Amino acid sequence: MKNVLVVYFSQSGQLEDIARSIAAPLIDAPDVKVTFYEIEMEKPFPFPWNKETFFDVFPESFLQIPAAIKPVPQEILETKFDLVLLHYQVWFLSPSIPMNSFLKSTYAKQILNDTPVVTISGNRNMWAMAQEKVKALLVENNARLKGNIALVDRAAHLVSVVTIVEWMFSGVKKKHLGIFPLPGVSDEDIKGAKKFGNTILSSLQSGDWGGLQPKLVAQDAVNISPYLIAVDKKGNYVFSKWSAFIIRKKGEARRRLLKVFVVYLAVAIWVVSPIVYILHLLTYPFKLRKIKKDAAYYKSV
Template identity: 55%
Template sequence: MKEVLVVYYSQTGQLFDIVGNIASAMKDKDINITYLEIVPKNAYKFPWKKDAFFDVFPESFLQIPIPLKESDPEIFNKKYDLIILGYQVWYLSPSIPINSFLKSENAKKLLNNTPVITVIGCRNMWIQAQEKVKNLLISCNAKLVGNIALVDRHINHISVLTITHWMFKGKKDRFLGFFPKPGVSDKDINNVVVFVPSVKEALRKNNFMDLQKKIVKLGAVKIKPFLILADKRANLLFSKWANLIYKKGEAGNPKRKKALILFNYYLLFAIWVIAPIVFIVFLVTYIFMYKKIIREKKYYSSVDTKNN
């Protein structure tokens, strides 16, 4: 019998639908599935209030953990043949609940020497978050063997508008009645099962060596070169903002509130003014950057780390 653990956190249910589809397709007479839902002690409310949405920025980006509710201790007494780790991105980083889990003693125990497949469901900016998750997995002595990243496939600015509508109104429906639906499409959520036969085969053979290459061919990860650049740049700038705001004190502190309002305006400016300029620069320099782009696409599609 092969034991598979599915670890996830999901506010709207999108990520749960994704990992749930994978798990249902994996279940077999020789494959047993266990779920571990990550639950923060103080739940993040959904839909988001604008203040709360911005208030999680410094702690998300600086990867500061929060207390989690205790889970069934039985889960931690088993050794798993594979762990599927479903996570979403908050501010270019793994969401606070998932970061908190990965930094916990429970995660160290569960993940030690265990193959892990990460499953991401986000808007579209996940590349640097995955680098952060790779580091967290290394600190748990886990072996990253696969990555599936599902995103909103619409153009960047459309997805910004539609996800804002979803996060603040709470409904995954069409903004103003005519924009495309936000987030990962129903089609992609249902199609995620196409990766399962390769995962099962690797699990049964206990050999995950070529798994990522196989599932990338099936479309598990699609790297948009502009987003590599945008993600890196945004990480540099977010780092400055996050440290500055964090120093102002805890949630509710008036100085922090003021800094968060400034950050809100800055974010709008970055998305609607800076990003299009960076995009033009990207297009103009594309030909000179071609080799680097090909190298980076290969690296970010893989489960390699910078050190190997």
């Protein structure tokens, strides 16, 4: 009997739906036992969010400062798992505070030690740098990363900004104003994620993890946008400056700085981002070698 642990944190329910879709073939397999573990915070985050609370978690999110999580059930801690499916969201270009808190806990060190892991993220569109941070934490926990799946909102970059923000602040997944597409990972992609579960099951049963990621990539588990990777890298640099400055402030000084940061972010998204995209298109032919190299790297584990 193979033991599989599905780890996730979900506010809207989207990531749980993804987790259950991928896990479905494993659940149906007679020689596999699947256990679900939802990360729970000692101090829960709100959903829907309000604007002030949402941006207030920016410094801690980006700087990967952990918060207290509720104890992992003893039954999970006493089980040696043959595979862990690790599902996470991206908050401010870093793994979410709940996932970061789990990965930095003693529980994760015990569960993940010398254990094959497949990471699965459900995102708006930028995930590459957050995945690098997750990979670093997996190394610290002596885990063995064998696969990565990155599911994204397929809407245009600026369109998804509008729809995701509306979803986070209203708590309702709907077509904003009746004209925008539904926010988040599409229902079709969530249901279709079952195919990844079949591929993972094959590797689990055979014990051959070496060819898993190429098989997942062939199933479109990871799609690379050179433009978004460039924005992700630049965003990480800028966020590192803002977060380091804001984290040192308390009370009203912090609130004032966060308000300035929100204005900066709006300008960066709606004014700077389109200009950067045009420059990206103009320079694209001259960067093909680097783009291909980056694509190969981020599709791998």
